[in-house]
Amino acid sequence: MTNPHFSYEVTHICKQSGxxxxxxHTPHGDIPTPIYMPVGTSACVKAMTSREMEEIGTKILxxxxxxxxxxxxxxxxxxxxxxxxxxxxxxxxxxxxxxxQVFSLAGIRKIKEEGVTFQSHLDGSRKFISPEVSxxxxxxxxxxxxxxxxxxxxxxCDYKTAKEAMERTHRWAERCKxxxxxxxQALFGIVQGAFYEDLRIESxxxxxxxxxxxxxxxxLSVGEPKPVMYEMLDKIRPYMPEGKPRYLMGVGSPDCLxxxxxxxxxxFDCVLATRxxxxxxxxxxxxxxxxxxxxxxxxxxxxxxxxxxxACTHYSRAYVRHLFNAKEITAGRLASIHNLRFLLRxxxxxxxxxxxxxxxxxxxxxxxxxxxxxxx
RNA sequence: UCCUCAGUAGCUCAAUGGCAGAGCAUUCGGCUGUUAACCGAAGGGUUGUAGGUUCGAGCCCUACCUGGGGAG
Numbered sequence: 001m002t003n004p005h006f007s008y009e010v011t012h013i014c015k016q017s018g019x020x021x022x023x024x025h026t027p028h029g030d031i032p033t034p035i036y037m038p039v040g041t042s043a044c045v046k047a048m049t050s051r052e053m054e055e056i057g058t059k060i061l062x063x064x065x066x067x068x069x070x071x072x073x074x075x076x077x078x079x080x081x082x083x084x085x086x087x088x089x090x091x092x093x094x095x096x097x098x099x100x101q102v103f104s105l106a107g108i109r110k111i112k113e114e115g116v117t118f119q120s121h122l123d124g125s126r127k128f129i130s131p132e133v134s135x136x137x138x139x140x141x142x143x144x145x146x147x148x149x150x151x152x153x154x155x156x157c158d159y160k161t162a163k164e165a166m167e168r169t170h171r172w173a174e175r176c177k178x179x180x181x182x183x184x185q186a187l188f189g190i191v192q193g194a195f196y197e198d199l200r201i202e203s204x205x206x207x208x209x210x211x212x213x214x215x216x217x218x219x220l221s222v223g224e225p226k227p228v229m230y231e232m233l234d235k236i237r238p239y240m241p242e243g244k245p246r247y248l249m250g251v252g253s254p255d256c257l258x259x260x261x262x263x264x265x266x267x268f269d270c271v272l273a274t275r276x277x278x279x280x281x282x283x284x285x286x287x288x289x290x291x292x293x294x295x296x297x298x299x300x301x302x303x304x305x306x307x308x309x310x311a312c313t314h315y316s317r318a319y320v321r322h323l324f325n326a327k328e329i330t331a332g333r334l335a336s337i338h339n340l341r342f343l344l345r346x347x348x349x350x351x352x353x354x355x356x357x358x359x360x361x362x363x364x365x366x367x368x369x370x371x372x373x374x375x376x
Numbered sequence: 377u378c379c380u381c382a383g384u385a386g387c388u389c390a391a392u393g394g395c396a397g398a399g400c401a402u403u404c405g406g407c408u409g410u411u412a413a414c415c416g417a418a419g420g421g422u423u424g425u426a427g428g429u430u431c432g433a434g435c436c437c438u439a440c441c442u443g444g445g446g447a448g
Contacts, residue, residue: 041410062409100409121411147409190409221408250409272408279407279414294403324413332413375405 006186006213008245017359019261021351024245026144027184028084028092031059033245033266036252036347037094038340039274042067043087046274047336050088056309056341060091062269065137066098070120074140082142095143097134103152111151113168131175139182147216148176150190155224162194170206177210188247190216195228197235204239214245221251233263240264254283254346255372258363261350273343277335280324283342287371291317291335292324309341
């Protein structure tokens with residue numbers, strides 16, 4: 001199936017690692033892959049303005065069907081002229097389907113074949129989202145990429161439950177495809193199957209047969225050890241369509257980005273960078289730093305001397321630490337600017353490394369300088 | 377000078393005569409398709425001082441010290 005608004009081309013394959021370099025063309029611009037997508041759940045990357053998002057090099061960002069449906073509602077956003085205009089982001093947007101919210105808000109929902117009934121976390125009112133409803137909402141929002149409404153299973157998860165969740169995800173994927181009509185919006189299917197190799201492979205094959213424009217890999221990074229996630233990626237890789245973008249959903253620590261790209265992933269999104277930023281932690285080229293710690297009270301060097309972001313070129317650790325200490329709202333803003341820039345720049349480096357066939361060297365250099373066990 | 381009230385964790389305050397606590401602050405940790413500017417943990421005390429009563433005193437009694445209020 002061809003769509004005039006979307007195409008994905010692989011431009012280079014790293015001879016050293018097999019990782020791919022590509023470009024995803026969308027109605028709001030081209031996206032170089034592999035790419036990291038900052039998350040703006042409620043039509044806003046927390047603490048950031050769209051101008052700042054552009055300045056740090058964001059190519060595409062994420063928003064969320066579930067949250068925008070509850071507030072302010074997709075009709076208001078349609079009235080505003082669509083999500084791009086509403087939030088002043090003229091570049092690509094991907095919307096998550098709400099499937100993950102159904103999973104993470106467990107306890108106040110009931111999943112049936114038809115769809116999910118749940119209580120709004122905002123006012124307790126009864127709501128219903130089905131594959132069709134999710135498609136309607138995402139089409140009203142007008143994102144460039146819509147995600148299928150899936151069933152995410154937990155970790156650990158027994159085989160029967162995982163299989164049922166996967167099979168329902170497949171049936172729902174068909175319904176999403178059936179109901180999705182907007183040509184200027186790409187629909188991605190989502191591979192599930194928990195942590196069972198055969199289910200993951202079965203899911204990858206089933207989704208491939210449905211011929212989506214791109215594929216999410218869901219249900220990972222839900223509490224399992226990293227090697228377990230990496231193993232799943234290795235297992236399904238041969239069964240993922242070669243000419244389509246692969247999106248590892250919800251993964252975005254620096255080490256996971258590299259490991260994911262090496263395993264053939266093209267797209268990532270993650271709240272980690274912005275969440276830990278607001279809570280006083282930052283990424284640096286040497287590892288994670290809890291910048292609110294007392295030991296930085298007199299440290300007048302930048303958060304990361306190797307960083308080119310606005311925060312690092314203008315402010316010191318002591319200053320940012322003071323802002324956290326004083327509960328100034330700018331603390332979370334500066335840390336967010338930095339953490340997002342850190343990941344975006346790292347992805348730029350990864351793309352360069354792929355182009356120069358030296359991604360394994362890049363990974364080696366990364367682990368030599370980036371201490372996963374200590375904070376500095 | 378007298379009367380009166382009050383002195384408990386860095387701060388503001390709890391605690392029938394029966395294991396001395398909370399909130400905030402401090403320190404440290406966690407955070408992966410955001411219900412998160414959030415959540416968790418730890419450190420911190422000769423209960424103003426000195427005596428007394430009591431099996432047992434932060435609490436009751438005496439004196440003193442410090443501070444607030446009042447009278448003169």
